[in-house]
Amino acid sequence: MSATIIRNGRVIDPANKRDEITDLLLVDGKITDQSAIRSPPSEIEQIDASNLIVCPGLIDMHVHLREPGFSHKETIESGARAAAAGGFTTIVCMPNTSPVPDNPSTIAWIKDRASAIACVKVLPTGAISKNLAGEELAPIGSLAQAGVVAITDDGHCIQNHEVMRRAVEYARMVNLPVLDHCQDYNLVGNGVVHEGYWSTLLGLPGWPAAGEEAIVMRNILLAELCDHPIHCQHLTTAGSVRLVREARARGIKISGEVCPHHIALTDEAIQNFDTNYKVNPPLRSQTDIDALVEGIADGTLSILCSDHAPHADFEKEVEFDAAPFGIIGLETELGLFLDLLVHKLRKIDLARLIEMYTVEPARLLKIDAGTLSIGARADVTLIDSELEWKVRVDQFESASRNSPFSGWTLKGRAVRTIAGGKTVWKL
Amino acid sequence: MTTRWTRKDLLGLRELSADEINFVLETANAFKQVGTREIKKVPALRGKTLVNFFVEPSTRTRTSFELAAFRLSADVINISAMTSSLTKGETLKDTARNLEALHADILVLRHSSAGAPQFLANRLKASVINAGDGAHEHPTQALLDLYTIRERRGKIAGLHVAIIGDILFSRVARSNIFGLLKLGARVTLVGPSTLVPHEFEKLGVEVSYRIDDVLPKADVVNLLRIQHERQRREYFPGLGEYIRLFGLTKERAKLLKPDCLIMHPGPINRGVEIDSEVADGLQSVILNQVTNGLAVRMAVLYLCGGIAS
Numbered sequence: 001m002s003a004t005i006i007r008n009g010r011v012i013d014p015a016n017k018r019d020e021i022t023d024l025l026l027v028d029g030k031i032t033d034q035s036a037i038r039s040p041p042s043e044i045e046q047i048d049a050s051n052l053i054v055c056p057g058l059i060d061m062h063v064h065l066r067e068p069g070f071s072h073k074e075t076i077e078s079g080a081r082a083a084a085a086g087g088f089t090t091i092v093c094m095p096n097t098s099p100v101p102d103n104p105s106t107i108a109w110i111k112d113r114a115s116a117i118a119c120v121k122v123l124p125t126g127a128i129s130k131n132l133a134g135e136e137l138a139p140i141g142s143l144a145q146a147g148v149v150a151i152t153d154d155g156h157c158i159q160n161h162e163v164m165r166r167a168v169e170y171a172r173m174v175n176l177p178v179l180d181h182c183q184d185y186n187l188v189g190n191g192v193v194h195e196g197y198w199s200t201l202l203g204l205p206g207w208p209a210a211g212e213e214a215i216v217m218r219n220i221l222l223a224e225l226c227d228h229p230i231h232c233q234h235l236t237t238a239g240s241v242r243l244v245r246e247a248r249a250r251g252i253k254i255s256g257e258v259c260p261h262h263i264a265l266t267d268e269a270i271q272n273f274d275t276n277y278k279v280n281p282p283l284r285s286q287t288d289i290d291a292l293v294e295g296i297a298d299g300t301l302s303i304l305c306s307d308h309a310p311h312a313d314f315e316k317e318v319e320f321d322a323a324p325f326g327i328i329g330l331e332t333e334l335g336l337f338l339d340l341l342v343h344k345l346r347k348i349d350l351a352r353l354i355e356m357y358t359v360e361p362a363r364l365l366k367i368d369a370g371t372l373s374i375g376a377r378a379d380v381t382l383i384d385s386e387l388e389w390k391v392r393v394d395q396f397e398s399a400s401r402n403s404p405f406s407g408w409t410l411k412g413r414a415v416r417t418i419a420g421g422k423t424v425w426k427l
Numbered sequence: 428m429t430t431r432w433t434r435k436d437l438l439g440l441r442e443l444s445a446d447e448i449n450f451v452l453e454t455a456n457a458f459k460q461v462g463t464r465e466i467k468k469v470p471a472l473r474g475k476t477l478v479n480f481f482v483e484p485s486t487r488t489r490t491s492f493e494l495a496a497f498r499l500s501a502d503v504i505n506i507s508a509m510t511s512s513l514t515k516g517e518t519l520k521d522t523a524r525n526l527e528a529l530h531a532d533i534l535v536l537r538h539s540s541a542g543a544p545q546f547l548a549n550r551l552k553a554s555v556i557n558a559g560d561g562a563h564e565h566p567t568q569a570l571l572d573l574y575t576i577r578e579r580r581g582k583i584a585g586l587h588v589a590i591i592g593d594i595l596f597s598r599v600a601r602s603n604i605f606g607l608l609k610l611g612a613r614v615t616l617v618g619p620s621t622l623v624p625h626e627f628e629k630l631g632v633e634v635s636y637r638i639d640d641v642l643p644k645a646d647v648v649n650l651l652r653i654q655h656e657r658q659r660r661e662y663f664p665g666l667g668e669y670i671r672l673f674g675l676t677k678e679r680a681k682l683l684k685p686d687c688l689i690m691h692p693g694p695i696n697r698g699v700e701i702d703s704e705v706a707d708g709l710q711s712v713i714l715n716q717v718t719n720g721l722a723v724r725m726a727v728l729y730l731c732g733g734i735a736s
Contacts, residue, residue, distance in 0.1 A: 195626075196626065197626060197629050200624065200627055200629070201441070201601070201630065202541055202542070202563055203541045203560075203561055203562030203563035203564070203596075203598060203601055204541050204542075204561070204562075204563070272542075272545065273541070273542025273545050273546060317518070317520055318518055318519060318520070318546075319519055319538065319540035319542065319543045319546060320540055320542045320543075320546070321539075321540040321541070321561070322540060
């Protein structure tokens with residue numbers, strides 16, 4: 001048997017409403033209690049967690065691993081290492097790969113690949129529509145049987161409300177949440193940056209806030225009509241926050257997530273045409289940031305994630321219009337959210353931040369993760385919430401480097417990641 | 428004037444100070460004389476290589492830069508999108524680095540993407556001159572507009588300039604706005620609300636949708652071409668309605684002050700944004716703009732080319 005004892009840490013386990021200085025025991029890949037220990041003390045791995053937070057392994061439910069099809073950007077293996085380095089033991093990967101996982105065999109391939117080489121748990125999503133084209137439904141029932149945790153056309157957005165309505169109705173039958181990238185193609189057009197002062201000044205095509213809000217509103221109506229959860233991915237605008245807040249107050253099964261770049265940066269960052277700031281949806285105004293932060297504080301936006309979107313240097317080193325959208329985030333998101341939400345703005349406490357990275361996504365996706373309950377898989381993250389560190393993009397585990405946060409000093413980060421009882425990353 | 432030129436690149440007017448703009452205009456003044464001599468050539472850039480790299484089509488601006496370079500004794504190569512390796516899938520960065528490997532000293536870039544000149548300027552030792560990038564900036568056009576206004580009216584400060592037409596998609600408008608405001612002019616933008624969004628007011632200009640209210644007060648009207656071939660239909664219902672609401676017709680031209688200048692960056696659509704007779708009338712300085720463009724571009728090439736060495 002293998003046994004590990006994590007000593008003297010501040011154990012924060014929102015699932016069990018625990019927050020205390022204590023020891024945590026891991027035996028044979030499970031969280032356990034003292035009674036399960038049968039090893040002689042000399043064979044027990046000791047980890048000193050004094051002054052550290054010990055929490056359930058974090059979950060990032062919005063990650064692009066780029067495999068199959070785009071392994072020059074990232075692989076399941078490198079993406080999983082990046083996740084471990086960021087404190088994540090479970091990641092949910094998006095379906096805009098090639099081939100698209102709109103069929104059970106591609107899902108099987110991803111799961112096989114992940115179990116062979118990924119150091120953290122990788123959970124696939126399936127496509128809502130065939131080839132993400134937004135026209136015909138993918139075989140959602142077969143995808144459910146193949147083990148997807150949700151369906152989404154992320155990177156794309158189903159424009160036909162009737163198709164979306166039937167997808168949500170069908171997903172309800174097989175008990176899968178629907179995740180949606182909210183973008184009205186007619187309103188957004190060829191927009192590349194937030195429509196506002198900076199798009200006007202720089203002459204870059206604008207991506208109006210209403211382009212997101214129109215689809216958020218659509219999703220609220222369909223979640224109500226179908227009585228089934230729709231989760232709005234990477235929300236960015238004050239209007240979206242207001243819509244989701246009002247709908248949740250009425251008991252509608254709608255939820256939303258926030259990415260760190262959308263609260264760390266405004267659209268002013270694009271003024272030098274640096275494509276590392278080009279992301280979809282785009283960086284928005286300070287008013288939007290303030291609303292997102294309020295939405296996080298009052299629980300309207302319940303999930304934090306990265307939308308980790310790797311691209312190769314040569315793909316980003318082009319004209320602004322031509323560059324692909326996306327920012328990598330697995331290795332900076334926890335630091336950014338700790339630094340901004342907990343330390344600087346003091347909008348949420350550590351326990352809530354951990355809850356938004358564990359209990360909330362686990363509940364939405366109905367997955368067995370995000371808890372330190374006895375018997376649970378021994379996924380544990382050790383966090384030093386006071387550690388000041390400098391972001392060094394050149395030292396990232398990710399295969400890509402497209403981060404605008406290079407050189408930033410952040411307060412707080414994961415210092416050790418334990419997946420299934422094994423240390424998979426350590427500072 | 429104590430200003431000295433320190434920039435290897437000219438990317439836009441937003442980044443220039445009023446002193447720097449005036450310095451270019453003064454330098455252009457000296458070069459304008461050259462054009463009237465029998466020998467129109469000076470040796471300022473002899474031995475230098477200038478590449479006219481036009482990824483988006485242009486005749487007027489490219490010819491003007493080419494002639495300006497000839498008059499400064501530079502060697503000139505013209506590359507268009509069709510003849511460049513961009514059509515073979517080479518990136519802009521690689522094409523430009525190849526040109527630099529051939530020891531090009533000055534790269535004049537016209538590109539459909541906003542920010543493309545800055546992208547290259549950050550990566551090349553050669554001077555990069557923006558000859559128009561997307562809807563962002565067209566600095567030499569604005570400089571020649573400023574030069575023409577100053578030449579005709581003796582000053583810029585205090586003048587009221589109306590820029591009329593498709594502002595949203597216009598790099599000429601943006602560069603003019605930045606330059607005019609820095610030199611103390613008052614600027615009013617006029618055009619359909621879809622092409623002149625209120626967001627522009629945050630740049631420090633006024634916005635009006637009633638041309639007849641603006642024309643009597645203007646010292647300069649700068650008419651922009653309606654780029655109907657590039658636009659999605661929803662921006663305005665059609666040319667007929669555009670002319671009715673915003674065209675500078677003969678009737679409307681009567682509202683102008685007698686000394687008001689009529690400008691246009693070209694190419695003009697006669698009978699659309701401007702009536703044919705008005706374009707050729709006494710108040711029109713459209714061809715003076717073209718002539719001044721040469722002097723202004725000589726000044727820009729001379730100043731930036733001097734820094735790059």
